[in-house]
Amino acid sequence: MVSRIAALFWFVLVAKHALILLFFRQNPAVGTLVGGIIVAFFAVIALFFTLTYTKSRNRGLLRPVAAKVLVIFLLWTALTILWTMARSPLIAFAYWSSLALEALVVFMLMRLGEIERIAISSLKGIVAGAAVLAVVALVTGTHGGGGERLGEDIFLHPNTIGNQMAIAGLCGIYLAMQSNMKMFVRSMWMGLVLLIVFTLFQTLSKTAISAFAVAGLVFLFFSRVRISRKVVIALGILVLTAIVYERMASHVEQYLHKGYGGSSAASTLSGRTVLWDMTWKAIQKEPWLGHGLLSFRDYMPAVHAHNEWLTLWFSYGVVGVIIAAGFYISMLMHVIKMAWRRHSKPPALLGLALLIFSLIRGITEAHVIGLVFSIPLATFVVSWLCILERTRKNNEQRSV
DSSP: OHHHHHHHHHHHHHHHHHHHHHHOSSOHHHHHHHHHHHHHHHHHHHHHHHHHOOSOBOOOTTOSHHHHHHHHHHHHHHHGGGGOOSSOHHHHHHHHHHHHHHHHHHHHHHTBSOHHHHHHHHHHHHHHHHHHHHHHHHHHTOEETTTTEESOSSSSOHHHHHHHHHHHHHHHHHHHTOTTSOHHHHHHHHHHHHHHHHHHHHHTOHHHHHHHHHHHHHHHHHOOSOHHHHHHHHHHHHHHHHHHHHHHHHHHHHHHHOEETTEEHHHHTTTHHHHHHHHHHHHTTSTTTOSOTTHHHHHSSSSSOSSHHHHHHHHHHHHHHHHHHHHHHHHHHHHHHHHTSGGGHHHHHHHHHHHHHHHHHTTTOOOSSSOSSOHHHHHHHHHHHHHHHHHHHHHHHHHO
């Protein structure tokens, strides 16, 4: 039961972007509110199971350093609401509450039941939600960036689609490499991965595609699955690349020559360097504590600085940057350590791939209030690895 709830929760978390486009186009604020209500509903369900579940529970999920630093980051971002320059501190708190609830739901669900079943169900929910998002984007035919890129600038930005597709693509590759799956089931997940990767390419999101390629290669290279299975996955992605190559090449050509403020788009990274300069000047006004949660969206000419570290510095100051860096460093050390252990190598490599993707994407993208490495997703990975490690230690103690 818990595993099904986990799958449904992740499905909704990913697919909600498509639901806003389909049902709340005229009033996206209502769609955001409905999304928050749905997350609160899952929180109530997860709390109910937490209070009534009588079987053994997974404990110690906050022991890893990465988990502790993640909690500290959430608390610091909440504290900055006290001095935020956002137009409405109440709305800023609502955004933070939704993010914190998402992480809390993941935390509570990971504590209940068999971890492998819950983890696999969660990954299935992510991939299924991304598949629905991909179908909606492809069928509606919305295009942004002059009609070249899949998505639109207001409701479903190409970079948003690209981010969701890349994350789901990595999760789908993990599912497709499972050795205990029947051939038909594995083929189904591989088919969804190809759909997701095809959609990723259609967004022409350069950073997401590049980051996915690097993370995916690392994931496949170090995984211990058969060479034949790696080759099949790599060939499938190469075929998709060949199919959309001409369109991608045309977009890159236009990108190199398209003007922006008197300069080529490439020389300013589509205007990002101009925004970075503006952000840096604004950072110097409040360098230590930052301008507060959600202040960038209301104070600056964009929702974020299109760079994770500048956005974090602007919003949460030097303190926030140090905490965020502490999380990424501790997370990297955690997944590398766990990747050396046979029992936890596959999920650790998935965590490493997601971390690599996030760090690369953070060069030109950012999250409005959180980290590029989704905080609920980080909670999921850290909890999964923590439980696997505790299970290993318990088994060793029993065998002594």
